Amino acid sequence: MDTTALWLTVRLALATTLVLLVAGLPLAWWLATTRNRWRVVVEAVTALPLVLPPTVLGFFVLMALGPRTWVGARWLEWTGGPLPFSFAGLLVASVLFNLPFAVRPFMAGFAAVPRDQLEAAACLGASPWRRFLRVAVPVAWPGVVSGMVLTFAHSVGEFGVALMVGGSIPGVTRTLSITLYDDVQAMRYERALTTALGLMGLAFAALGVVALLQRRRGE
Numbered sequence: 001m002d003t004t005a006l007w008l009t010v011r012l013a014l015a016t017t018l019v020l021l022v023a024g025l026p027l028a029w030w031l032a033t034t035r036n037r038w039r040v041v042v043e044a045v046t047a048l049p050l051v052l053p054p055t056v057l058g059f060f061v062l063m064a065l066g067p068r069t070w071v072g073a074r075w076l077e078w079t080g081g082p083l084p085f086s087f088a089g090l091l092v093a094s095v096l097f098n099l100p101f102a103v104r105p106f107m108a109g110f111a112a113v114p115r116d117q118l119e120a121a122a123c124l125g126a127s128p129w130r131r132f133l134r135v136a137v138p139v140a141w142p143g144v145v146s147g148m149v150l151t152f153a154h155s156v157g158e159f160g161v162a163l164m165v166g167g168s169i170p171g172v173t174r175t176l177s178i179t180l181y182d183d184v185q186a187m188r189y190e191r192a193l194t195t196a197l198g199l200m201g202l203a204f205a206a207l208g209v210v211a212l213l214q215r216r217r218g219e
Helices: 002-031 039-051 052-064 070-079 085-113 116-121 129-139 139-156 162-168 175-183 191-218
Strands: none
Touching: 002 085, 002 129, 039 085, 039 139, 052 070, 052 085, 052 129, 052 162, 052 175, 085 129, 085 139, 085 162, 085 191, 116 129, 129 139, 139 175, 162 175
């Protein structure tokens, strides 16, 4: 197995999971509790990566991050390099692609939080932010962990978005899934089999963790 690609893949999956943990929890909490009329629109946009082909999403992200856009131009000005075909650009694409895999389990966890606990905390003078951190997140923790595990596993195995936005630059954007594709194209089937078995083992492990959490939550 390509250890450089393995380390890059783990870095990408960990960074994606961390970003979505920080950004996805408040978003999921808002979606689970708000009655705002824009909730349906926001939820639909959040779920869009579930139905869009990865290459289509990757193409749109590639166009949005290009040097002719405001974001791409600012990045080029600040760093001296383009955002596409870099690890940072790959991370942006990974976060967008994995958004529903984090937010939806988070929402399910928050939906199970008893309203009376939140009301009791409010009566005791806890601020909305404090109620979120001290009451909602601990109770919803199984759903939070499920979302983190699914995000990590899905980030490890993603291919279409990674190839469109990152390409196959060794040590920069070449993940395990892209390495597998390159090995098959070059007819290096033994190396491809090793990588495929590793990715499949990780997928089974992730599903096992999620199933265990769901079983404990149902007890």
